[in-house]
Structure formats: structure tokens, C-alpha cells
Amino acid sequence: MNPLAVELNADLEKANPAVLSMLSEVGKNLFFPKGILAQSAEAKQKAHRFNATIGIATEKGVPMHLKSVMGVLCGMEPGECLTYAPSFGLPALRSAWKSALFVKNPSLAGKETSLPVVTQAITHGLCVMGEMFVDPGDVVILPDQLWGNYNLILGLRRGARVSQYSLFDDKGGFNLAAFEAKVREEAAKNKKIIVLLNFPQNPTGYTVTEPEARAITEILTRVAEAGTLVVAVSDDAYFGLFHDESCIKESLFALLNGASERLLAVKLDGATKEDFVWGLRVGFLTYGARFAGGAAAAAKAFEALERKTAGAVRGTISNASHLSQTVMLKAMKSPEYAAEKAEKNAIMKARAVEVKRVLADPVYKDAWTVYPFNSGYFMCLKLSTVPAEELRLHLLDKYGVGVIALGKSDIRVAFSCLEKDDVKELFDTLLAAVRDLEARA
Numbered sequence: 490m491n492p493l494a495v496e497l498n499a500d501l502e503k504a505n506p507a508v509l510s511m512l513s514e515v516g517k518n519l520f521f522p523k524g525i526l527a528q529s530a531e532a533k534q535k536a537h538r539f540n541a542t543i544g545i546a547t548e549k550g551v552p553m554h555l556k557s558v559m560g561v562l563c564g565m566e567p568g569e570c571l572t573y574a575p576s577f578g579l580p581a582l583r584s585a586w587k588s589a590l591f592v593k594n595p596s597l598a599g600k601e602t603s604l605p606v607v608t609q610a611i612t613h614g615l616c617v618m619g620e621m622f623v624d625p626g627d628v629v630i631l632p633d634q635l636w637g638n639y640n641l642i643l644g645l646r647r648g649a650r651v652s653q654y655s656l657f658d659d660k661g662g663f664n665l666a667a668f669e670a671k672v673r674e675e676a677a678k679n680k681k682i683i684v685l686l687n688f689p690q691n692p693t694g695y696t697v698t699e700p701e702a703r704a705i706t707e708i709l710t711r712v713a714e715a716g717t718l719v720v721a722v723s724d725d726a727y728f729g730l731f732h733d734e735s736c737i738k739e740s741l742f743a744l745l746n747g748a749s750e751r752l753l754a755v756k757l758d759g760a761t762k763e764d765f766v767w768g769l770r771v772g773f774l775t776y777g778a779r780f781a782g783g784a785a786a787a788a789k790a791f792e793a794l795e796r797k798t799a800g801a802v803r804g805t806i807s808n809a810s811h812l813s814q815t816v817m818l819k820a821m822k823s824p825e826y827a828a829e830k831a832e833k834n835a836i837m838k839a840r841a842v843e844v845k846r847v848l849a850d851p852v853y854k855d856a857w858t859v860y861p862f863n864s865g866y867f868m869c870l871k872l873s874t875v876p877a878e879e880l881r882l883h884l885l886d887k888y889g890v891g892v893i894a895l896g897k898s899d900i901r902v903a904f905s906c907l908e909k910d911d912v913k914e915l916f917d918t919l920l921a922a923v924r925d926l927e928a929r930a
């Protein structure tokens with residue numbers, strides 16, 4: 490093992506040996522290399538005559554650049570967008586995102602977190618989390634309705650065994666009984682469980698209520714206290730898009746952080762959907778844990794996790810886009826930023842409210858049932874009479890309408906890209922298409 494990894498592992502062991510045990514084989518071996526990067530950093534401070542260390546080109550003291558490139562990057566200097574960002578992410582952006590986390594999640598008050606490490610958006614954050622914690626054969630607990638990419642990232646690429654519970658109970662809420670039974674079943678069989686929680690949810694658009702969130706926290710805390718290592722990952726991709734009063738308005742990460750010595754809370758989030766910048770690819774990976782030995786030992790343990798995470802970033806994409814990080818940092822500092830976000834969130838909420846209003850019409854009653862939704866981008870229908878894939882194809886062919894078919898009977902509708910005034914027409918078209926297929930049968 491590289492001596493730098495040994496050092497980081499020792500810092501984790503000192504503050505909380507359980508967290509060290511949660512790491513995968515790769516995670517245990519990960520470190521942030523000092524080589525060229527450290528020598529460059531040293532040279533940046535001391536090489537006042539010539540700095541011939543870094544792998545970029547310069548001219549008259551500024552990064553070499555083409556006018557045709559900088560011409561489209563109005564208001565930016567070459568040094569704040571063309572050069573490499575650190576593998577950890579821009580320090581100012583990491584601090585700004587961390588401060589924002591504490592504002593958005595009041596339950597974090599008085600708790601410690603790492604500094605967020607910047608990833609190439611949340612998909613890459615999931616890959617990095619997988620490298621850090623998932624060995625082949627490890628169990629990842631997920632609901633039966635889920636974002637399919639989890640299977641690819643954690644199942645296929647990391648060799649995890651995905652174990653699923655049914656997301657909803659028959660009263661239209663989160664199925665706490667099924668969740669608890671699954672967590673207990675896997676805890677009885679495994680030294681470590683990885684639980685991936687995603688609210689607002691893809692595909693259903695469901696966010697748990699506050700009592701459900703507290704119950705989930707309690708269930709995970711109890712199994713951790715009974716001896717199981719719990720890696721509790723919150724995928725908060727759609728954070729902030731809460732469309733009614735039933736949703737908890739903060740991340741489960743805030744409740745789970747510090748809940749038990751044997752529970753590591755991992756937060757994956759990003760500007761992608763929170764800031765309507767899907768293609769910029771800026772995400773964050775943040776840790777919350779209970780560390781012993783005082784503030785200095787905790788700081789070293791968080792830094793050890795950050796250095797391993799940045800090592801995984803270095804070994805995959807090297808670093809996330811400097812340009813995108815600078816755009817986000819400047820946007821977050823804009824005095825209009827909060828109001829602009831609130832305005833867009835209100836538009837999304839109005840669409841969700843309209844979807845609920847339209848679907849309350851009994852005219853749709855025998856065609857489908859509506860899965861619970863209160864947040865995010867999506868909602869799902871369970872078709873009563875026709876197969877989902879047949880309906881999807883018929884909608885495309887006859888009506889020019891695109892929806893997603895999931896499994897045998899579920900349809901996902903992204904109201905995020907429907908104007909409020911088009912909502913009724915969309916569902917009426919869906920109903921007409923259902924009737925066409927029923928008549929054919």
C-alpha cells in the first residue's frame with residue numbers, strides 16, 4: 490500500500506475505525522498523489538523566476554489562449570476558466586457550497602461535515618462513491634422504482650448486489666415496513682450495508698414526509714448501533730424542488746449525519762438540477778460522520794476522506810471543468826441568484842400543482858392510478874388496462890407524444906418540461922391513446 494494511503498487510513502482509524510472498515514479495497518488504497526501536483530503547488534509559491542512545472546502553456550504570464558475561444562467567454566479571464574482546476578475542486582466553490590448546505594439543511598446546525606469534493610456532476614459522484622465504498626458482492630439497498638443508472642454504475646461496474654424493497658405502502662406513503670425488513674434482512678447477512686436514498690425521487694417524484702425521514706433515520710441508526718456498518722448515501726439531485734407541504738424540506742443527510750459511530754452519511758448533489766445547468770457537469774460529494782478525539786482528529790479524518798475522494802477524481806477525470814466551476818461560483822455570488830432560483834422553482838411547483846389538479850378528474854379513473862408525488866421533475870402512472878411499452882409507441886406514432894415506459898405497466902411523465910397550460914392536453918392525449926389500445930384488444 491502506498492505510504493500516503495497508510496497515513497490517511499491511520500487518520501481515519503484514530504478518529505473512527507468503523508469508517509475505515511467501510512472503505513472498499515480500492516477505497517483503502519486510495520490517496521491523493523503528491524508528485525507533480527504537489528511540486529507544482531510548491532513552485533507556484535516559490536518559483537518567482539521561471540515556473541516550468543505545470544502542464545499548461547503560458548504567454549506573457551497568462552495562460553496561452555485563442556481569441557476565438559476567449560471571445561465567447563465574456564467577462565472571464567483565461568486563468569479562471571482555461572487552466573486546470575484542482576482535483577478537489579475550486580476552493581472558493583467548495584466553501585460556498587458547504588455554507589449553502591448549512592443554510593439549506595437546518596438540521597446540520599452544530600454538526601460537522603467534510604468540505605465538498607467537486608465531481609463531474611452527480612453521475613460521476615456516484616462512480617467515485619462506488620470506488621470508495623463498494624467491493625464486488627457488497628449489498629446496495631434500493632427501492633423497486635429507481636433511476637436505472639444505479640444498476641449500471643454500482644451493479645454492473647462495481648459488482649454490487651442490488652437488493653430492492655417496495656417503495657410505496659398501500660396508504661400512499663413510503664413503505665417503512667418494507668424498508669425496515671430489507672435493511673434488517675441485509676444487516677443480518679452482511680457486515681456492511683450501503684443504503685442509497687434518493688429524494689426527490691426519480692422516477693416517481695416522491696419525497697418522504699418529515700416523520701418518514703425520522704423513521705428512516707431511526708431504522709438505520711438502530712442497525713448501526715447493533716453492529717452493522719452503514720453507508721447511507723443521499724442522492725439529492727432534485728434537492729429544493731419541493732412542491733407541497735408534505736415533503737421534508739431538507740436532505741436525509743442532515744438527519745443521518747452523526748446518528749451513529751457506525752454510520753457514514755454521504756451526500757451527492759450538484760448544480761445540475763438545483764441550478765438548471767444540466768450540461769455544466771458540476772457535482773459535489775460531502776461526508777458526515779461521528780469522529781472521536783477532538784476537533785483536530787475529526788478535521789484530519791474528514792481530510793483523509795476528501796484526499797481519497799480527490800484521488801479517485803484524479804484517477805478518473807483528473808479534475809472537473811474549471812469553466813463550469815467558475816460559472817457556478819460567480820452565479821452563487823450574484824445578488825440575484827437566490828431570487829432567480831426561487832422564481833424557477835415556483836414555475837416547477839405550479840406545473841406539479843396543475844398535474845395534481847388535472848389528474849383529480851374522475852375521467853381518468855379506470856385508465857390508471859397515480860403514484861404519490863410531491864416534488865422533483867417527474868410523476869408516474871400505473872396503467873390499469875394496457876401495457877406501458879405499447880402505449881408509449883402508440884403515443885409516439887399516432888400523437889407525437891413522448892413519455893417513458895417503465896416495466897410492464899408504469900409510465901413516467903416529466904412535467905419539468907411541460908408548460909402548465911399543456912398539462913391537461915397531455916393527459917387527455919394519454920387517455921385517448923389508452924382508449925385506442927383498449928378498443929384494439
Ligand SMILES: Cc1ncc(COP(=O)(O)O)c(C=O)c1O
Nearest residue numbers: 610611612636691724726759761
Ligand atoms: C436520481 C438521479 N441522480 C443523479 C442524476 C444524474 O445527475 P447528473 O446529471 O448531475 O450526473 C439523475 C439525472 O437524471 C437522477 O435522476
